[in-house]
Amino acid sequence: MTALHDPAEQAVGSAGADKAALDTVEPTGGAEAAGPRVLGRRLLRWGAIGLSLVLVGTLGYLWYDSRLPSTYSVMDMGVADYGGGPVPRGGHQHGGGVSVATLTGPVDVAPAVAMTLTARAGSFALASGEQVTGYTLNGGSPGPEIRATVGDVVAVTLVNESVADGVALHWHGVRVPNAEDGVAGVTQDAVPVGGRHTYRFRVTDAGTFWYHSHQVSHEQVKGGLFGALVVLPGAASPDVVAQVHTYDGRRTVQGATGERRVAAAAGVPTRVRVVNTDNGPLRVAVAGAPYRVLAIDGHDLHGPGDVTDRDLVIAAGGRADLSVTPPAGAAVRVDLGAGSSLVLGPPGAAAPAADPAGAVLDLLSYGTPAPVDLDTSQFDRDFTLTIDRWPGFLDGRPGLWWTMNGRLYPDVPMFMFRAGDLVRMTITNDSGEVHPMHLHGHVALVLSRDGVPATGSPWWTDSLDVDEGETYVIAFKADNPGIWMDHCHNLPHAADGMVAHLAYEGYTTPYMIGGKAENEPE
Numbered sequence: 001m002t003a004l005h006d007p008a009e010q011a012v013g014s015a016g017a018d019k020a021a022l023d024t025v026e027p028t029g030g031a032e033a034a035g036p037r038v039l040g041r042r043l044l045r046w047g048a049i050g051l052s053l054v055l056v057g058t059l060g061y062l063w064y065d066s067r068l069p070s071t072y073s074v075m076d077m078g079v080a081d082y083g084g085g086p087v088p089r090g091g092h093q094h095g096g097g098v099s100v101a102t103l104t105g106p107v108d109v110a111p112a113v114a115m116t117l118t119a120r121a122g123s124f125a126l127a128s129g130e131q132v133t134g135y136t137l138n139g140g141s142p143g144p145e146i147r148a149t150v151g152d153v154v155a156v157t158l159v160n161e162s163v164a165d166g167v168a169l170h171w172h173g174v175r176v177p178n179a180e181d182g183v184a185g186v187t188q189d190a191v192p193v194g195g196r197h198t199y200r201f202r203v204t205d206a207g208t209f210w211y212h213s214h215q216v217s218h219e220q221v222k223g224g225l226f227g228a229l230v231v232l233p234g235a236a237s238p239d240v241v242a243q244v245h246t247y248d249g250r251r252t253v254q255g256a257t258g259e260r261r262v263a264a265a266a267g268v269p270t271r272v273r274v275v276n277t278d279n280g281p282l283r284v285a286v287a288g289a290p291y292r293v294l295a296i297d298g299h300d301l302h303g304p305g306d307v308t309d310r311d312l313v314i315a316a317g318g319r320a321d322l323s324v325t326p327p328a329g330a331a332v333r334v335d336l337g338a339g340s341s342l343v344l345g346p347p348g349a350a351a352p353a354a355d356p357a358g359a360v361l362d363l364l365s366y367g368t369p370a371p372v373d374l375d376t377s378q379f380d381r382d383f384t385l386t387i388d389r390w391p392g393f394l395d396g397r398p399g400l401w402w403t404m405n406g407r408l409y410p411d412v413p414m415f416m417f418r419a420g421d422l423v424r425m426t427i428t429n430d431s432g433e434v435h436p437m438h439l440h441g442h443v444a445l446v447l448s449r450d451g452v453p454a455t456g457s458p459w460w461t462d463s464l465d466v467d468e469g470e471t472y473v474i475a476f477k478a479d480n481p482g483i484w485m486d487h488c489h490n491l492p493h494a495a496d497g498m499v500a501h502l503a504y505e506g507y508t509t510p511y512m513i514g515g516k517a518e519n520e521p522e
Contacts, residue, residue: 068395068410071515074186074483074501075508077410083381085417088505097506100187100482103178105200111155113148118159119167119191119213119225127256132247134223135163135213142243142255142277143227146211148203150233156211157198158191163220166190166518169199170214171229172317172438173298173462176201178482178507181440184215185511185519186483186501192517205443206233207298208273208319210243216520218279218491222246226277231298238264239271240344244336246278251338264326264344272322272334272342274314279490281434281465282314286324287354288332288345295321296363299443299460303368310361315436317489318463364449367457374445376475380421385413385486385500387466389431394497402431402488402498409497415486418505421478427464428471435493438463440484441502444474463489483509485521494522 117137124136137143148154160167168190170182180201184190191197212226228241240262242253253260264270271294276282290306297319304323314320324344326332331345335354343351388403404412417423424447429435439462446459449472466472481504488498499522513519 069514071512072410073509073512074414075503077501078407078412078414080414080416080503081383081405082416083383083423085381085421097508098481100178100507100509101511103482103507105177105180106153106202107200109153109202111200112152113146114155115144115146116157116159117143117169117227118161119163121162121164124224126247126250126252127254128252128258130247130250130257132224132250134247135220135225137225137227140255141224141226141247142245143211143225145227145241146229148229148231150203150206150231152231153200153202155198155200157196159196160191160193162193163225164193165216165220165520166192167213167220167225168197168215168521169211170217170440171199171201171209171211173207173209173319173443174201174229174231175204175441175443175480178441178480178484181482181484182211182214183440183485183521184517185513185515185521186485186509187511189511189517190215190519203231205298206231207295207300208241208275208321209298210275210277210319212277214521217522218495221277221491222279228273228275230273237271238268239273240342241273241275242334242336242342243275243277244282244340246338251336251340253336253340253342258339259341259343261331261343261347263347264324264331266326266328266330266346269323269325270344272324272344273319274322274334274336275319276314276316279316279492281316281436282318283337283356283360284312284314284320284322285335285354285356285358286322286332287335287352288330289325289327291332291334292323293320293361293363293366294323295319296459297443297461297463301367301459302370302457304366304457307361309358311356311358312361313465315463315465315489317436317438318461318465363456363459364446364452364454365456369455370458372445372458374422374475374477376424376445376447378422379424379475381415381417381423381478383413383415383423383425385425385427385437387427387429387431387435387488387498402493402496404498404500409499412497413500415500415502416505417478417502419478419481422475423478424473424475426471426473427466429466429468432468434465434467434490435498436463436465436489437486438489439476439486439502441480441482442476442478442484444476447473447475449473478504482507487522491522 213220326345331351333351
């Protein structure tokens with residue numbers, strides 16, 4: 001219902017309102033000055049609202065655009081980089097060409113080395129007695145040591161008894177056919193609980209290698225799913241494997257904390273095969289005798305000399321073979337950090353303490369030069385990989401993330417080439433942290449660091465530490481067709497997107513990340 005008012009009351013009310021309005025007018029400009037100020041404040045207010053909407057909309061778009069689908073192929077990730085080489089007609093396409101599933105090892109040859117590895121989740125005892133929770137292979141961690149001779153066919157059947165996320169085994173540093181590389185979502189599906197998968201490959205390089213899970217690897221490797229693979233050139237000589245791993249904050253050597261003693265005769269060299277299974281650099285110091293670095297990442301160095309005043313740093317995932325000779329009546333200590341060490345010598349012989357704070361041996365100039373089977377005067381492909389860190393969204397999560405060539409995962413590089421190409425790659429690290437870059441399926445020759453050419457022994461590597469501010473130039477031959485990972489072996493970094501791929505033209509993979517198999521190949 002509408003209220004009725006007396007006209008006189010309306011007049012009085014109107015006059016009062018007019019007087020109130022006059023009372024509020026500023027004396028320095030009146031209504032004419034107040035109008036622009038009010039308008040200005042309104043424009044500022046609406047401008048701020050508009051800017052906020054644009055900002056929220058942009059962030060919303062970035063959040064939405066960063067979300068990963070439930071299943072996708074590595075063939076669809078990022079932008080194909082041809083390194084200045086020819087681009088195939090039609091460009092890079094998913095689904096065409098030879099499937100990596102066909103690139104298997106020998107199936108009609110009886111293996112010289114055959115074993116079954118059963119993966120389990122749960123609590124277990126370290127060799128030194130401490131209880132930890134994680135994962136085992138055949139009831140222990142590290143898993144069983146595999147030994148073979150160059151030319152042998154190796155067959156390993158992986159059985160998943162109770163690892164809920166599934167499991168796969170990668171043969172780190174071993175140049176296997178692509179289908180045997182053990183990367184869930186790229187070269188196979190993760191083996192589910194109750195499932196099994198057999199790997200078959202012929203070993204062609206003598207050296208120290210290792211195997212580990214490549215499914216949810218930042219958790220499963222840390223928890224214990226790994227072991228050593230030693231390939232001998234023929235007749236065996238005295239050697240000892242020293243896998244360094246940290247379980248729940250406990251640094252161990254071959255699964256035992258503290259000091260591990262190994263009987264070694266005085267005057268007889270022992271090959272110490274050090275494997276860094278952790279996520280960061282491993283500093284090795286030797287006290288009691290000179291030592292030599294015989295090999296890096298499974299490849300012998302040429303003309304290695306005695307080292308007396310330098311420590312050796314081994315990248316995460318990397319290996320180094322040391323020659324250690326105990327003197328008469330004494331022992332040698334190989335210090336592996338965090339209270340762990342290997343002592344070699346006669347039983348009961350004392351070993352001096354090592355000082356791991358010395359200078360570091362530079363492999364760029366260690367040893368003597370030798371010919372290499374690469375023509376490094378010209379290249380078919382020339383790639384650049386720049387590592388940095390930028391704020392952004394990764395799968396809907398805001399944060400400060402690793403970038404590769406300025407891009408966040410999964411918009412990461414896929415380096416494309418053809419079988420037979422000679423490839424050069426320049427790796428620069430501007431991210432603020434060291435990154436151990438691991439190349440699958442190939443071995444790379446280090447050409448230079450920060451513009452300084454290599455002058456010592458040819459340095460072949462598959463796990464290369466690139467420190468903050470450093471630039472390395474490496475080269476390799478494209479001689480192992482397939483789809484291969486190239487990633488940081490600080491495995492939490494890989495889980496956060498430090499993953500690129502090498503892809504041979506004409507090859508593709510039928511496997512998917514995510515999906516029914518829940519593949520997580522980082």
